[in-house]
Amino acid sequence: MLVLTRKKGESIVIGDNVTVKVISVDGDQVKIGIEAPRNVEIHRQEVYEAIQKENQIAGAKKQKISLEQLKQWSNPMTLLQNNKIE
Amino acid sequence: MSKKVSSSLFGEIEYSQDEVYSFANGIPGFPGEKAFVFREIEESPFTAMHSTGKDLYFLLINPFLFFPDYEFTIPDYMLEQLSIERQEQVACYSVVVLREPLHESTVNLVAPIIVNKQNRRGAQLVLENTTYSVRQPIFVNEEQKIDETAAAVPDQG
Numbered sequence: 098m099l100v101l102t103r104k105k106g107e108s109i110v111i112g113d114n115v116t117v118k119v120i121s122v123d124g125d126q127v128k129i130g131i132e133a134p135r136n137v138e139i140h141r142q143e144v145y146e147a148i149q150k151e152n153q154i155a156g157a158k159k160q161k162i163s164l165e166q167l168k169q170w171s172n173p174m175t176l177l178q179n180n181k182i183e
Numbered sequence: 184m185s186k187k188v189s190s191s192l193f194g195e196i197e198y199s200q201d202e203v204y205s206f207a208n209g210i211p212g213f214p215g216e217k218a219f220v221f222r223e224i225e226e227s228p229f230t231a232m233h234s235t236g237k238d239l240y241f242l243l244i245n246p247f248l249f250f251p252d253y254e255f256t257i258p259d260y261m262l263e264q265l266s267i268e269r270q271e272q273v274a275c276y277s278v279v280v281l282r283e284p285l286h287e288s289t290v291n292l293v294a295p296i297i298v299n300k301q302n303r304r305g306a307q308l309v310l311e312n313t314t315y316s317v318r319q320p321i322f323v324n325e326e327q328k329i330d331e332t333a334a335a336v337p338d339q340g
Contacts (some may be wrong), residue, residue: 135259140309148294148309149212151317155241155280155291156213162281164192167227167242170285 191238192231196220203235204298207264210307211294213239219305221298230276232296243276244290249321257297261308265299272301279321289318 101109108118115137120128131139185197198220209216218235221243228248233240246253257267267273276296281288292315298305 136263138260138309140311144293144311145211145309147317148291148307151280151291151294152210152212152241152278152307155278156239158191158238159281160191162192164224167224167229170227170229 186235188233188235189238190233190240192240193222193233196222196233198235202303204303204305206305206307208306210296211309229279232276241296242279242281243296244279244321246275246277246290246292246295249290250292250319253292253315255295255308255310255313255315257308261297261306264306265297265304266302267297267299272299274298274300278307280318286322288321289316290321291317292319293317 103109103119105119105122108116110116114134116132118130118132120130122128133139185199188196188198190196202220204219204221206217206219208214216234216236216239219232220235222231222233223229224231228244230243230245231240232243257273261267274297276298278291278294278296279288280291293313294307294309294317296305297308
């Protein structure tokens, strides 16, 4: 890992299109500004990891789940929807 | 020409190439899964998003039916990635996790599945700066009803 020391207001340039700037430092909190092309995806790591984890649970083998079982959900769902529409 | 993939839910799914949605980056946790078919499960609120490569599927719901106030903005990078130009091209789903007991099942409102129905491209959008939960209980109302009728059951937190 490349480690660089930066002061408040200083930046790092990544490639041609991405700039990362230290906006402020307050104790153990660092506010970072990122300038990147609109098509670049930027996420907090813990948010992204939470989604990965949730997807892995959602995609895990669901041995007990059958189509018949899923159809049983139609009744409570319908009730719930009706409740909200009214 | 139709193709087949075996499925623990459907037994087998038969599909044609023009039904396949392409997820260029996979989805978080499954970066290699780039092709899915969508199958509505009749008489249920669910749609299955099934891998064309193996027995792997996700149960989805239409979040707006369950949470009428749910809203988010699709950022530019995603509009670009999916070549979305008009609202009519878009369909949104949320990923469900079925839990035991079933009424504790949750839905991920932080990361909706976005598809362009016209060019059949899809992606999972990760919302930033959102107050929504990755584990939103689906049956909020139902649980409240259960709580009212079974007040003696201790809260399991």
